[in-house]
Amino acid sequence: MGLLSKFSLNQKLGVLALALGALAVFANVAPGHTVKVNAKELLTGVARAEDHVTPQELAAWIIEGRADYRLVDIRDEKAFAEYHIPTAENVPLATVTDGALGRTDKIVLYGDGGIHAAQAWMVLKGKGYPRVYTLLEGLDGWKDEVLFPVMAESPTAEQQARFERAVQVARFFGGQPRAAAAPGAEPMALPVTAAAPAVAPPTLPAGASSGPKKKREGC
Amino acid sequence: MASVTHDVVHEGAAEKARVAQPYMNPYLAGIGLGLVLLAAFVLVGRGLGASGAFNSTIAWLVSLVAPGYARSNEFLSAYLEEGTHPLKAWLVFEVVGAFVGALLSGLLAGRVGLGVEKGPRVSVGTRLALAFVGGGLMAVGAAFARGCTSGQALTGGALLNLGSWAFMMCVFGGAYAVAAFFRRQWR
Amino acid sequence: MSAPFYKLGAFGDEASLIVAFLIGIGFGFFLERAGFGSARKLVSQFYLNDLAVFKVMFTAIVTAMLGVTYLSWAGVLDLSLVYLVPTYWIAQVVGGLLLGVGFVVGGYCPGTSVVSTATGKLDGLVFLLGFAAGTLGFALSFPLVKGLYAAGDIGTKTLPQVLGVPYGILVFGVVLMAVGGFMGATWVEKWMAAKAARAAE
Numbered sequence: 229m230g231l232l233s234k235f236s237l238n239q240k241l242g243v244l245a246l247a248l249g250a251l252a253v254f255a256n257v258a259p260g261h262t263v264k265v266n267a268k269e270l271l272t273g274v275a276r277a278e279d280h281v282t283p284q285e286l287a288a289w290i291i292e293g294r295a296d297y298r299l300v301d302i303r304d305e306k307a308f309a310e311y312h313i314p315t316a317e318n319v320p321l322a323t324v325t326d327g328a329l330g331r332t333d334k335i336v337l338y339g340d341g342g343i344h345a346a347q348a349w350m351v352l353k354g355k356g357y358p359r360v361y362t363l364l365e366g367l368d369g370w371k372d373e374v375l376f377p378v379m380a381e382s383p384t385a386e387q388q389a390r391f392e393r394a395v396q397v398a399r400f401f402g403g404q405p406r407a408a409a410a411p412g413a414e415p416m417a418l419p420v421t422a423a424a425p426a427v428a429p430p431t432l433p434a435g436a437s438s439g440p441k442k443k444r445e446g447c
Numbered sequence: 448m449a450s451v452t453h454d455v456v457h458e459g460a461a462e463k464a465r466v467a468q469p470y471m472n473p474y475l476a477g478i479g480l481g482l483v484l485l486a487a488f489v490l491v492g493r494g495l496g497a498s499g500a501f502n503s504t505i506a507w508l509v510s511l512v513a514p515g516y517a518r519s520n521e522f523l524s525a526y527l528e529e530g531t532h533p534l535k536a537w538l539v540f541e542v543v544g545a546f547v548g549a550l551l552s553g554l555l556a557g558r559v560g561l562g563v564e565k566g567p568r569v570s571v572g573t574r575l576a577l578a579f580v581g582g583g584l585m586a587v588g589a590a591f592a593r594g595c596t597s598g599q600a601l602t603g604g605a606l607l608n609l610g611s612w613a614f615m616m617c618v619f620g621g622a623y624a625v626a627a628f629f630r631r632q633w634r
Numbered sequence: 635m636s637a638p639f640y641k642l643g644a645f646g647d648e649a650s651l652i653v654a655f656l657i658g659i660g661f662g663f664f665l666e667r668a669g670f671g672s673a674r675k676l677v678s679q680f681y682l683n684d685l686a687v688f689k690v691m692f693t694a695i696v697t698a699m700l701g702v703t704y705l706s707w708a709g710v711l712d713l714s715l716v717y718l719v720p721t722y723w724i725a726q727v728v729g730g731l732l733l734g735v736g737f738v739v740g741g742y743c744p745g746t747s748v749v750s751t752a753t754g755k756l757d758g759l760v761f762l763l764g765f766a767a768g769t770l771g772f773a774l775s776f777p778l779v780k781g782l783y784a785a786g787d788i789g790t791k792t793l794p795q796v797l798g799v800p801y802g803i804l805v806f807g808v809v810l811m812a813v814g815g816f817m818g819a820t821w822v823e824k825w826m827a828a829k830a831a832r833a834a835e
Contacts, residue, residue, distance in 0.1 A: 241474050242813050248700050249809025255802040257706035257713050331715055332641055447496025447538065447598020447719065470669035473689035474816070479667065480690060481697025483660035488702055489710075490653050492638030493717045495661055497744035498769075505769045522776040537654045542748055544658020549752035551659070552666035561754045564673035564741060578673075578757040581740015582747065582764025583771065585733050589744065590772040591783060592729025593719050597661070597745040599726070600691065603719055605698035607804060609791040610721030614730040621734025626680040629738050633677050 263354035270353055279349060280364045281336055283373040287397050290315055297334040300324075302348050311418040313338065313370060314401065324348045331357050338363035338370070375403030375419070468556040484601060493537070494602025498589035500542040502526050507533040522590075566633040577632055637711040662749055671749040673741030673757060680738055683826050685819040692812040703805050724786030740764065 235243075273279050289297070290313070299316040301308050308318040319328050321344055329335055329352065337345040337352075337360065345362040352360045363369060372378070377394035380387050395405045402419025470476075487494055506526035510517035510533065517523050526533050553559040565574035589595040592614050594603070600618065603611020636642065640650050668690045669675045678684035705711035737743060742750055742761045750758025772779070794801045 237472065238474055238816075241478075242816065245696055245700075245809050245813055248704075249696075249806040252700060252703045252707075252805040252809075253800075253802045255703045255707040255805070257703060257801045331712070447494065447499050447594035447602060470675070470686070471664075471667040473668055473686040474693050476664050476668035477690040477693025478697050479664040480661070481694035481701070483657055483664060484694060484698040485701035485705075486660070487657050488698065488716050489637045489705065490639050490657070491650055492641040492715045495657070495745075497748065498765075501744060501766055501769045502773075505766060505773060509770070509773070520773055520776060521780070522773045535651065537650060540651045540654035541658035541661065542745075544655040544660075545662030545665070545745060545748050546658075546752045547655075548659035548662030548664075549666040549671060549749035550662075552663045553671065553753040556666075558666070558671065559753045561756065563757045564750070564755050565757065566674070574757055575760045578740050578742075578761040579764035579767070581736045581738075581742070582761040582766075583736075583768030585736030585740060585743065586765045586768025587772050588729040588732030588734075588736055589765075590729070590769065591725045591779075592733065593722065593726065595733065595745065596691070596743040599719065601694055601698075604691075604695040605702060606716065606718055607699070607793040607801070607808075608718050608721070609788075609793055609796050610719060610723060610726045612793060613721075613723055614726045614733075617727050617730025618734040618737065621731035622680045622737045623734075624731075625735050626677075626738050630681070632739075632741075633674060634681065 263351055265350065265354040270350065273353075279346075279360075280362045282364050283369045284394075284397075286313070286336060286363055286370075287374045287401070291397070291400060297336055298329070300329065300335055300337050302337055302339050302344055307340075313367075321348055325351060325355060329357070331355070332359075333357075334359040334361075336361050336363055338366045341366050341368050371403075371418075374398060375401055376406045378406060467558045480601070481605070484605060487602075488605075491537070494598065494606070495541065496538045496594060496598030496602065497542055497545070498586070498595040498598060499538040500536065501586065502590075503533050503536045503539050566631070568634070569632045574632060577629075637705065638715050641715045642712075661745070662752065665746060665749045666753065670746045671753045671755065671758070673750065673755075676743075676746060677738055677741055682822055683830070685823055688819055689816060692815060696809055696812045699805055699808060703802065718790050718792065720790045721788050722784060722786045723788060725783055726786070728782065 286299070290299075299313060301312045301316040301318050302321045302324060303318075304320050305318060308316075312318065316338075317328075321339070335352070335357065337348050339345045339348075342362060342365050345366055349360050349362050365372070374394075375398055377391060377398055379391055383391060391405070398404055471479075484495055502522075503526045506517060506523040509520070509523055510527055517527060526536070550559065563571050563574055565571065585595070592599055592610075594600075594611075594614075596615075596618065599608075599611045600615040602608075604615055636644075639645065640653070645653075665671070668686060670687075670690070675684060676687060679687035702711065702713065702716070706713045733743070740747075740761045742758060744762070744765055747758045747761040747765065751762055776783070793799075794804050797804065799807075
């Protein structure tokens with residue numbers, strides 16, 4: 229075309245760049261908010277208990293110092309500031325899909341109980357996150373099983389040994405054992421979040437290994 | 448005049464093979480580079496880089512000589528993953544590829560040949576000494592910045608990364624600030 | 635979304651290393667095409683005679699940036715899976731300044747020194763060795779510089795986030811700035827060439 233040949237290559241490239249740049253003003257680069265769920269797969273996973281980790285497992289991971297997962301507290305900032313499980317990061321429920329959580333991360337979600345975490349779990353599974361789990365019973369489970377373990381009525385030797393270890397773990401996280409609570413008793417006071425563990429981490433049974441290190445992606 | 452014509456005729460074909468071709472239009476080269484960068488984003492979800500490959504290599508060399516120290520050094524240990532050879536890193540392979548690609552382009556353009564890039568007013572020795580020192584300074588800069596011009600400026604620039612743009616401006620700023628002092632090396 | 639392919643499981647670690655090698659070839663190829671194996675050409679940027687460094691760099695940035703924008707918009711690329719180096723602004727400002735000085739003193743950056751070495755330049759090789767030495771020195775003195783290294787840690791931040799401007803608008807802004815810069819660069823080069831011609835008279 230006669231008109232085009234009047235301009236140099238560089239000028240044409242410049243115009244092309246400006247045109248593409250102008251059009252880009254309308255671009256929406258955030259991934260969409262619709263989620264598709266494979267119901268059968270999802271529910272089967274729940275039924276097979278593949279969707280959660282227990283408080284004891286999580287406690288062991290924290291003591292081991294594992295760095296291959298992210299512990300996510302989905303409550304609001306105020307609740308998080310009052311107390312959160314050590315090593316947890318705060319991603320309030322409504323912002324869970326905003327991008328703080330990478331799709332390839334291994335993620336453990338927890339809330340006060342189990343419901344909100346389960347809802348976040350379902351949404352993230354729908355977005356294709358392969359390794360998402362909830363903490364069984366959330367903070368309630370953490371308090372009952374890890375922070376404030378209960379001594380059984382007449383423990384067997386094995387139960388006694390397990391309880392001893394549970395007490396060690398509890399102290400590591402700033403908690404303490406308690407007798408079986410009467411219904412309606414005062415809830416135990418939560419440890420202050422900022423306090424570093426005062427007790428040396430309890431020795432774990434052999435075989436505890438740390439997870440793989442995160443792959444370097446910098447330049 | 449006659450001698451000049453004579454020289455030109457004489458050199459003819461033999462020289463043609465060794466005469467370097469002019470460089471590519473910078474905008475076209477930039478588009479090529481940009482597409483390579485885009486390919487990295489699309490294929491692997493990361494950008495280009497170079498300094499990281501040096502970090503891996505140094506970490507590896509230190510681990511050969513003093514493995515205990517290497518593991519305890521906070522900076523180096525990040526490049527020494529249990530179970531993988533430190534040189535089996537994405538950037539190491541990328542930099543080796545860059546060497547090959549550069550050689551290829553150079554051969555095609557007749558630009559491969561032993562030499563030293565320097566201005567007329569400085570000796571080879573001085574130039575090499577400055578090259579070494581400059582390299583050292585850059586390495587420290589790249590370590591602090593978590594990258595160099597390819598990793599931070601190009602990659603981070605394209606992704607609108609805050610730190611990368613700040614870095615990029617400082618690179619130009621720092622260079623322009625001292626250019627006058629080193630004029631002798633180049634002009 | 636199908637991309638980034640590696641992160642969505644399309645191929646494994648071994649294959650990604652081969653991809654790294656191939657991408658590297660493209661990287662080195664275009665750097666050499668642009669003449670960046672020559673220290674003299676590179677530093678000419680800072681003496682204003684030849685602004686190819688600015689032109690190549692920003693054209694590459696604009697090209698990749700537009701590509702990323704359009705591919706994300708089309709739903710092909712999941713931008714949240716593309717790695718972003720976190721911002722340590724104090725360390726990065728210091729690093730940038732040092733790098734700029736090193737560029738003028740040494741004549742290369744690590745990537746271009748590889749290109750230079752590949753085309754047989756001894757100063758490129760020496761720069762590379764100096765870079766390696768500098769890296770070792772940094773590593774050995776890490777306990778001393780740890781504080782500065784981590785200074786200004788504000789996490790992963792993008793310009794759209796920090797400036798509160800929508801991504802697309804910022805992209806357009808960068809394109810405008812780049813094209814304006816290119817026009818300015820052409821003018822500066824002509825001016826410097828005229829100045830040199832006048833000085834030669």
